[in-house]
Amino acid sequence: xxxxxxxxxxxxxxxxxxxxxxxxxxxxxPSSDMSDFRRVFSKAKHIAIITGAGVxxxxxxxxxxxxxxxxxxxxxxxLATPEAFSRxxxxxxxxxxxxxxxxxxxxxxxxxxxxxxxEARLRKQGRSVVVITxxxxxxxxxxxxxxxxxxxxxxxxxxxxxxxxxxxxxxSPICPALKDxxxxxxxxxxxxxxxxxxxxxxxxxxHGLLRPNVVFFGETLDSHILTKVEKEMETCDLCLVVxxxxxxxxxxxxxxxxxxxxxxVAEFNTNTTPKTEYFTHHFQGPCxxxxxxxxxxxxxxx
Ligand code: BJW
Ligand code: ZN
Numbered sequence: 001x002x003x004x005x006x007x008x009x010x011x012x013x014x015x016x017x018x019x020x021x022x023x024x025x026x027x028x029x030p031s032s033d034m035s036d037f038r039r040v041f042s043k044a045k046h047i048a049i050i051t052g053a054g055v056x057x058x059x060x061x062x063x064x065x066x067x068x069x070x071x072x073x074x075x076x077x078x079l080a081t082p083e084a085f086s087r088x089x090x091x092x093x094x095x096x097x098x099x100x101x102x103x104x105x106x107x108x109x110x111x112x113x114x115x116x117x118x119e120a121r122l123r124k125q126g127r128s129v130v131v132i133t134x135x136x137x138x139x140x141x142x143x144x145x146x147x148x149x150x151x152x153x154x155x156x157x158x159x160x161x162x163x164x165x166x167x168x169x170x171x172s173p174i175c176p177a178l179k180d181x182x183x184x185x186x187x188x189x190x191x192x193x194x195x196x197x198x199x200x201x202x203x204x205x206x207h208g209l210l211r212p213n214v215v216f217f218g219e220t221l222d223s224h225i226l227t228k229v230e231k232e233m234e235t236c237d238l239c240l241v242v243x244x245x246x247x248x249x250x251x252x253x254x255x256x257x258x259x260x261x262x263x264x265v266a267e268f269n270t271n272t273t274p275k276t277e278y279f280t281h282h283f284q285g286p287c288x289x290x291x292x293x294x295x296x297x298x299x300x301x302x
Pocket of ligand 1: 055074221247
């Protein structure tokens, strides 16, 4: 079983664009002993926290892959693709308008706050925390996290398909035609907004179509951000993997890659994932409950 897993892991690494290493796969089940994790945490100098949609679930932001998590009749992989956007930009903009308005209305939860508070506290001790997030919402930043690498982009940024110009845009509605559009219910019909009424580029004479500045399936991740992630993966001495199903690459291999260097990796999730067995620790439950005690100030820090 372990050998089989190691083979799958190696294939996963080969398919991604980042540096390839192989190493030992942990041969024991992950521990759920919080005192043991706290001992490791108290010694760690550079902590990498990889987050996915589950970290924002308790703020009310839907995740991607739970039962019935569809927008109208589609799943995210039907809409978050370059092909879907060029075929039907109105529908894809409605989908992102729904998620954008939702993200703008939500507040950080106890998990975001625990991560941000931990970063600020450890910085004063000469230790570091970096968040590597797949979330396109802004909740880590709103909670106060300073070092955040957003590997799948941001729903509050747009990019012009003609000139490539990127802008931060938190206006609501983003354009008049998308006002109140994007309701997720099955019986809602497409708004079929003409392409010239969708968000357009404001750069001089461009007027090109804007798209959300997010990484669709099949698109490559920003190489500058991946280089920074690479450095963090090589230098961290503790990793937390929080609220991700660990099935979307390349993020799915970040935790196992770090574990293969013999570094402790702790997963915080309401469920196990295909990567759980690579990790040293697994804490099952909502991360708004499990993370605050895990990251709280240690007696030795006082
Ligand atoms: C809680 C909780 C609580 C809930 N507390 N926990 C190698 C092998 C196979 C395929 C590929 C490969 N490399 C690339 C691919 C193709 C593809 C891919 O991975 N496909 C897989 C489905 C197999 N990857 C890509 O296309 C990537 N591009 C790339 O690698 O380019 C090079 C390349 C291309 C093609 C072939 C080979 C190389 C790009 C991926 C971009 C992903 N984009 C999206 C949309 C972004 C914009 C948007 O948000 O709309 O990113 S898809 C979607 O999934 C989104 C998420 O960031 C991402 C990950 O999801 P996440 O965050 O894990 O959420 P969920 O819902 O899946 O899980 C939530 C978890 O939380 C669950 O586990 C719950 O249990 C838990 N939970 N409540 C704690 N309270
Ligand atoms: Zn433009």
